[in-house]
Amino acid sequence: MSALLDRTEKTVVATTEQESAQARELVARLREKTNESLSLSLKNAAGESVEAPAELTALLGKVVEAMGRGATVTIGTLPKELTTTTAAKMLGISRPTLMQLISKNELPAHKVGSHTRVLTEDVHKYRDARAAMRRQGLDGLRALEDELGAED
Template identity: 50%
Template sequence: MDPQLRGDRATVSVTAREVEQAGNIREFLGDERPTLSIQAAGSPETSLTVPAELTSVILQLVDLVGRGCTVTVGSIPAEVTTTVAAQMLNISRPTLMKLVREQRIPSHKVGAHTRLSSRDVIDYRRAQLARQSKAFDELRALEEQWDITD
């Protein structure tokens, strides 16, 4: 595993051996979400229990590596500009500003500039995807109900 570092991102291409190792871990764990402990090499009395939230991130990484995926890890600042938030949502900045004015996404002012919490933007995106998925499911149900085929 040789990460390519670029700013606040690291991209890791995995080897066949690493895919096998991650697969072994996935197979060992099955569907369980265990508590993980880390032990310092050469110091069996020194160990640390990994918090559940971080364990979830580690297990997601192991799952991706086990499937042979190239993994990119990046960071998002806690607070973003309207331009960045619009890019995160894949909408125009004027559309984002309309959502801010309608108070559909929380924001605050820093001087004359509008800033948004990246957590609020991510939560809005998740809700947007859930709404889209629900609408798609309803459309599929109507197609089945009316026996519409391609």
Template identity: 40%
Template sequence: MSHHDLSERTIFPPEDSVLRQLEEFIESVPVAELRSPEGRSTPIPDEVYEILGEVVEALSRGQAITVAPHDQTLTTQEAADLLGISRPTLVKLLERGEIPYTQPGRHRRVKLADVLSFRHQSREAAERGLDELVEISEGADLYRDDVTSTRLRR
């Protein structure tokens, strides 16, 4: 196995039959080990095995996978794409200080770790907001068990 530098790398899905075989293996084997061509082996930690399963699952859906170290920096467009928002919306978040950035020249750069942290915090805040909304709705008796059909019968 060659050692790659720690830059971003994108992997595209291999052929379907190979993925199906790998997916079936990962689903049926709870613990795995890595074996070298010389026959040496070492167990694969659960966290790494779980990630491998997620990678295989995404590839089998036809999605490409990008592996990048957390200190990787992104352009504003890459960060916006990762968050699923427009670049102008991301720039507003940067200018409000919600996501740290650097600007070594004319262009802003954002750390992948900071973007992932923002995404995680945003999702947690959204979940808390939805939980509160459900609680308020239940308290106001806005959930009804007696649904009335409005469909016309002919």
């Protein structure tokens, strides 16, 4: 059986070789049916099938693929509101830089007493927007490179 290590609000799952083999077999069987969209259904205690949403099915598919590679899977939770220190760590920036983003209204925040808090959802949105902007900039550089005929 998998080793479950509960660390505060994280669960680490280290799979056995047998479980990795089972995951690889499942992934291979699912890939055989590439023309069909995947769906996942679970049975409740009464034996009734309950269909999982497509987003959850995709997420669980990624977990199974990781298990098939023998990777350790970590499942964590985050609170709805984050401290500025935690938000800065999630974004890979310093806390003072995060506070500058907040003061420039680039990242929404609110006060809880004298402490600044940031919604987890807003941190994810900011991170995704920043990644999209970087991709757009890189795509622009590639287009310019192609236009100028630059080579490697």
